[in-house]
Every structure is written in structure tokens, then in C-alpha cells.
Amino acid sequence: MLRFRVTAPLLGVIALACSSEGVSPGAAGAGGSGGTTGDAGVAGANRGGGGGTAGSGRGGAGVDGTTCSAQAGEGGNGDGPASCDMPSYADATVASVMVGKVTITVHDTDGMPVVGTPVTVCGVDVCSHLEHADTEGVAVVNLMSAVKKPALKFGDGLVHAELAILLEDAEAGVVFPDLTLPALPAQGAPISACNTARSNGAELTLAPNATFTLDILPPYDTADTRAFRAAELPPEQFPDGIDHGAGLERIFTLAPLGAVICPPAELRLPNVAGWEPGTRVEFLVQGFGTGLEDGAQPFAPYGEWQSVATGVVDAHGETLRTTSGGLPIISNVGVRRL
């Protein structure tokens, strides 16, 4: 694993800059989100130059210093340049494989076909053509070339979640007859420094000096689509192979996928399982970043899950909240008890 530390200009640039100095909890007053945790370290900046992991951040005003204000928004802050680590999980040694025909049937948590949702097979180097689920929720994908670390990706990450399942030994083709894709809330919550965005019982709290960087490419090209959305994938509907051996007990699908938050945001998730107060838990993010160059696949290996924070079930038993580390990138979040 490589780590990158990059300093970048303040606003509207691809590379993030942020400081963990003076970071205090966000409006919710929960534990600090700075610092390094476990394997994943702290939130990421990306490489400068012609592009970066999070793409072009829409340069909004940040906050004034570390004081929360109504001016909070996307972009940098007034604290001056700083830096964040971005762990990279690119592995140039991975071999190319062939993938046969991939057939899926996808429905939402109520069993209704997810009509029209995009489906593709993408590796870290090549993507198949984008297909769409038909009126029965069925899609067939063919990737005609060799590919490194192929994964089935389905869902748009906006109306519904987007999930990835690594395809191993799929040269003869594979059928997923029963995939579940949670619907995300139609209404999202704006994400900005100093604020807590709430969706479906999940809460994302950004520090006063936090930056939030996300490509302006569709589907996340409007203020509404860049808002925070969350929905749980019920454990009884986990597709085979979804956790890639991570032993996840809960999976929460989040959007907008790929938004980098620095310093990492505090995350609270509903304690749907009813775990006892004080239960210690670990939070993992799913990797969606591709590429093989140094710096690629930020925060988690493509298609896999990587620990980014630990936390606890709160005293009331209502939420699972991060206490060490936080969410450095908005992605699907898996939780397992420690």
C-alpha cells in the first residue's frame, strides 16, 4: 500500500488540501474525526497535476476559519494549505483474465425489478459496454477482452445504490439470479463543512474545516445529486461474494459515491441490529477506484472492503458511531463487530 501526502490549492482544484489541526467535532458534537486509524489512515488528498482521485471539486466557499457559518459549502476553507494522506491500493501485478457472459436479475428490497439501472463489468483497466436492466430487472453483460480484477457493478448510485461484486473464476460466465439494490431516498441532504447531513437514519458530520471534493461529472453534476443519501442493504439480501470475505454484518449504501472528505467525517449509522450499547464495531469502505498507477484505488482496493474507522454502539443503543478515524470517502460502508 502506498500513501500520498499532497498539498494543494484551496478551492476548485482537483487535489484536496485540508488540515487536521484544530479540527473539532462538527455540529453534532461527536468524537473527533481526525487522526490515523488502523490500516486506512486519514482522509485523502490526491495527486495534483492534470487530475486527481476525486476529480474536479466544485469550488464552493468553505467556512471562515474554523467557525461554522452559513457560508459552508464545498471546497476548501480559510485555514490555509494543509495535507491529508491518501492510501493507495493499486497493485500492478494483478493478472488479466477473461470473463464470460454475466447475467443478472436485480430487484429492490421490496422485490420490484430495478428497471433501467446501469450494469457493467469493469476491471481496474477495462470496462464493458454499459447495459441496462430490462423490465424484468435482467441484464446481460459481455466483456470481450481480457481484464484485470473484474467486478460486476450495478446501480446508478443515485436513485438506487451502486454495488460491486468481484468476479473470480468467471471465465465460463456467471449468473446472479437474485441481486438486491436498495433504493436511495429521493431527497438528499446537503453536505457541507460544519454540518450534519442526515439520510435514512445515517448521519454524516463534517468538521468545521472539512473539504468535500467530488467530480462534477454526471450523475453528480447538480446540487441535488451531490447531496447525501443512505440506505441499508438488508443482511438477508447480501449477494454472494459482496463482502469479499470481510465478514460484514451490515452494509449501508451511500451516495454520492467517490466524494472525498478531509478530514474524515464522523459517521453514525442506525443500530438496526439492536447491538448492545458499548459494542465495539469497525467501519469499512468499498473500493470503487480503478487504475494501476501509483495513487490509484484510493482508500480501498477495487471491489474490496478496507477498514477506515472503529466505533461503538452509543449509550442509548440507537446508533453505531465512529470514534476513531472516520469516513474519508463516501462509498458503501460495511460494519462488523470487533
Place this chain on the structure above:
Amino acid sequence: MRRWGLFTLTALCVGCGTNRPEIPPELLQNPSDGSCATAGYPKGPYGTDPGDVVANLCFQGWTTPDSSPHTEAALENLSLGAFHDQTGKNYELLLVNTAAIWCAACKNEHKTLGQHYAELAPRGLALVSALFQDDAGGPATVNDLKLWVETFSVKFPMLLDPDYQLGIYGSADQAPLNLLVDARSMRILQRIVGDQSDVIWPLIEDELARREASE
């Protein structure tokens, strides 16, 4: 019955075709459209395999997206022939790249494409990329091109290819496509499927070094 026979024969002919993409007849000769015609471009026939001369495809886009407004009015015509350089005075190699907004590998590739281009352009590399589809798999629009250019701070010619003309060189079933062309002869040197940075850039550097050594 006769119509069915003709249909069957036609279907069989199509079915028995090679996997080699068919080049539309209009691309087998230099373009007649004066706005994109390039004097002195190698004559056809053109092909799609290494060693073949690449067709002089014509696109619209922004040739200098870092300085031109990202508007429809600012779109310019640009053909691959604009990079044809028999003497190698300006260009030795041309890398033709494709991208689609839905394609994660394409997006990742563009994070570093500009950096590689900046390093190798002084040595004779020309780079042109064509955006062919939006996030839903529909034809790319000017607004998509604008968002792409601004997201990746593109500083090389970035074109629109909503009809996926470059599909004759690589199916949309395998994105992105990278076509390395000898700018002196406009012959295809390599056709590479995917974001193969570990292959493409050493190949280009080696080829440029070889040419520099022979001068």
C-alpha cells in the same frame, strides 16, 4: 420464398464475416468535407489493424480546451489529419484515446493522461481524446464534453464522437481504446484496449527514444 432466401443469404454473409470492423465506404477515401480535409493525407485504403493507415476521421471539439470557451459556438472541426507530419517536425506519434462518462477506467485514465502528455509532447507526442457516451450510455453532448474537460483540466484536443466513429478500431464493449499512430505515415502502430498505463507509456517512450536515437 425468394425474399426469405435472399434474407437468409444476407444473414449468412453477415454471420460469416470476420471480427474485423468494417470501415464505412465514406471513410475509405479522404473526406470530401473541405472543413476537415487535410492536404497530403495518405491515400486509402485505410484499415484498422497495426500497419494499416488510419482513416482521416473528422470530429468536432475543442482543440485547446484550456484556453477556448467551453461552448457549442467554440467547437472546431478537427481531423486526425491535422496531426499528419511527414517530416516529424512537430509530431512523431499520435495517441488517439476514447472515453465515456460511464466508464470508470476512462475516468481514471484521464486523471494522468494530461501529465503524461505534458511530459512527452515536447518530444513529439500528439494526443487527442474523443468522448463518445454520457453516463447513461447515450451519445455524448457538448455539455458532457464541457464537464469532462473541466473535471480533468484537459489541455489537449478533446473531441466529441457521439456516433462513435472510433468504434471501427475498438468496440464500445471494451473501453477505453488507445490507438497509437505514426504521425509521419499515419499508420497504426498499436491498438490497446483499456487503461493500460503500464504498457502505453513505456511503449511511447521507447518509440520516441528510438526515433531520437536515429536522428
